[in-house]
């Protein structure tokens with residue numbers, strides 16, 4: 001396999017694991033080459049080497065292992081001739097942004113799809129971008145991964161930077177913490193403090209990172225107060241609401257609640273469809289409606305997953321020079337589409353079967369031998385074996401049986417009955433359907 005092919009495979013896998021911002025920042029500029037089993041990754045500067053190492057190295061090594069290339073090591077070198085944005089004419093002067101930190105210019109309000117799950121956060125973000133410091137201070141956005149928090153705060157930063165009137169500092173909680181630790185080590189805490197107190201807008205993504213870190217919290221507390229007093233805007237995101245960040249100083253927790261705490265939820269089907277269509281239009285590609293429908297109905301957890309599936313599909317089509325068809329989608333996204341399928345647990349099976357046969361859930365674990373109870377219990381055991389990945393001993397545990405032969409016996413008995421009685425088999429099918437629907 002030549003270096004380009006290897007790198008293409010790595011990229012393909014990475015698109016499903018990294019957010020687009022990181023793909024664009026670290027992976028796209030890389031120029032690979034292969035010498036004596038070393039995959040050299042040439043990048044424009046040390047900054048890129050650090051970024052790649054931090055965000056991607058482990059993943060790349062895992063991917064090499066997973067495609068059977070365990071002998072290939074990776075190493076880095078700096079190549080000054082790599083231009084970051086080859087499509088931008090060199091003569092174009094850089095836009096003055098007044099931004100300190102890495103902002104993703106692709107995350108704007110214009111390409112954020114608004115739906116019931118995020119309209120509150122979106123409206124609050126727009127208000128803050130209109131008049132920073134005037135209302136909602138701090139703006140605290142929280143929600144699960146891949147739901148658009150980082151997108152929204154980048155959109156605020158992008159919009160504010162257009163006017164050039166605001167000094168913006170953008171950090172992740174992790175970056176802020178590391179910077180503070182560095183400044184303590186190099187005895188430059190005063191400079192650190194001054195820098196942050198001079199900004200007009202302070203944005204910290206994933207503030208939950210400072211949980212349990214006392215000196216970072218202490219420093220952040222003083223920065224927060226100084227900025228807040230001066231009516232400077234503070235914007236925070238987190239994977240949790242302030243009360244759920246356990247190891248957080250009380251005075252910070254209360255301050256996080258001073259402004260507006262807004263939560264962002266996973267999008268509903270219609271919004272997922274709209275997001276997909278928007279991403280497809282942005283990428284300048286064409287994908288059939290029924291393929292969108294498949295992705296939007298199966299991939300429900302978050303937008304990053306949805307976007308990842310689309311990127312992966314497009315990449316496969318491009319690399320294999322095939323059109324994007326339903327068949328390709330079903331084939332290449334098999335794992336992802338299945339992963340999202342409802343996970344059936346033994347607990348669920350016990351609950352549903354007990355309901356169906358009108359017995360108490362606790363009888364599923366009891367020793368009662370009466371047929372009207374023992375029989376549904378055997379059915380639940382059978383379904384547990386059929387529908388979960390649990391082993392017989394594990395299933396026995398869940399039914400509080402000492403050894404797995406009880407499960408084995410129940411499984412054989414019910415299986416036999418299914419084969420012999422079509423009516424009974426139909427009843428099992430009905431139960432399975434019920435279970436799959438949750």
Ligand code: ADP
Nearest residue numbers: 111112113145146147148149150151275303304
């Ligand atoms: P979070 O920070 O909440 O984990 P991100 O902001 O990184 O999530 O979003 C993950 C990906 O999903 C990004 O590529 C982002 O552009 C996209 N995304 C999330 N919500 C939307 C939306 N409403 N419209 C368009 N893209 C979205």
Ligand code: MG
Nearest residue numbers: 149150151205
């Ligand atoms: Mg984020």
